Amino acid sequence: MILPAVSMIGCGGKTGPGTSTAQQQSTQTYFAPFVEGTSNGGTPVGGPQTYTISDPAGSGSAGAFKQTTYLLNANQEGAQVINAGEVTALQRGLLSLGVTANYSFSNDTGAWVTTDYSTPKTGGFAVELAGQAGGLVQLPGQPAAPVAATAQCPNFATPQTYQFVTIPNGASAGTNETAYGSVDIGTSGSTVNLTNIQQFTLSSTGGAGAQVQPAATPVTGACGTTSYGNTISIPYPVTITNPGGGQTTPPPAVLAIGPSGLLVEDNGLGSNGLTYQTSLSGGTGAIGLPRPSQPLDTGTVVGAQYLGFIFGAPTGGNFGAPTGWSSHVASFGFTSLPSNCSSVAAQTTTLIYGGDFTNDNPSASPNGFGNCDFAIDLGPEDSTNNGFYPNATVWMGAGYAANTSNKNNSFSAVGVAGQLNGKYALFVLGANTGQQWAIYLLQSN
Structure with missing residues (x-):
């Protein structure tokens, strides 16, 4: 059974949308929700990951990155780097991520095997927000994933309305699964409340889709230090037990909100087949933005x-x-x-x-x-x-x-x-x- 890394150690510093990112450094660790299609050495990878990216210091220099998974199963006991490599800057701020080492589990030997690439494996890219508050990452042979910085917990003096779209999976094209929606997020210390959750399906003919019955609100979570940084676990407290007898134990959803306001959610489905009443999205998670206070041009x-x-x-x-x-x-x-x-x-x-x-x-x-x-x-x-x-x-x-x-x-x-x-x-x-x-x-x- 695959279990999520959700131990709460304490609440980190606070931040909110638009907060200065001066505290962000050249090396940043990001939380990434599970996206279906993610694999390692041909083996599907379930559960959220983190990406640590050190940007190039200047022209001609190279930075570094690593991708880490957090699973508890027969082959892995917690954090495991599965890809590492170098970062080079391309035009218009695009980053190229070249894999120089891969770490995969061998069923033949029962151990983790390292594959080194003398010539970096190309096809990986990243787009970072200013101040390294989050962005988008795609490694060779893997799907793109949104990422959010998790150095601090969010702090909303008044609830902030977010609008989001689902990160789709193989079942998402059905008419009964949440495709987009909105939620009000408020904080009080380490407690995070999700209220006024609105969920909708896609309409095949355009316009607003059908409303989905959301989870009962408010949904309560807690933000604190986890394996992924300062992330929000929903629901909280979390109790993990051995299900036994063919029963299933729902894992928590994990929510991250970066310093500039980017929201990403892993809805807890992973790759282990467990079901969960999602707090926001269908698919495998969500990506969202604070609702603008004024109409956009x-x-x-x-x-x-x-x-x-x-x-x-x-x-x-x-x-x-x-x-x-x-x-x-x-x-x-x-x-x-x-x-x-x-x-x-x-x-x-x-x-x-x-x-x-x-x-x-x-x-x-x-x-x-x-x-x-x-x-x-x-x-x-x-x-x-x-x-x-x-x-x-x-x-x-x-x-x-x-x-x-x-x-x-x-x-x-x-x-x-x-x-x-x-x-x-x-x-x-x-x-x-x-x-x-x-x-x-x-x-x-």
């Missing part, structure tokens, strides 16, 4: 440049050996719009073009921008929920690497947008012919 949102990832959720093998998923580093927004963009979708005032990089190789781009084989039309902002776009449309061009149809197609989606330390973030979720697609973008200009 949508033209400014789509007029910015972004870096991020496009994640196509698995279409089979739920929590075992997922299949059909894809994850590609992406760029959206151009300083000079390529002429072929119009072949993907007709331009509107609420549309932003972007796409992947040829051969997933941003370093080969002469200007740091990728292809124009994707487009997102946010449509109008919701009249009562600032930063929420319920009528978004996504166009996938025929040239996009994961477009198996080899022709242009479109599908309805929802989006949440806001600012983190004065930069826009945009998270979009939609479904196309039974598969969910998540787009995670952070402003790069």
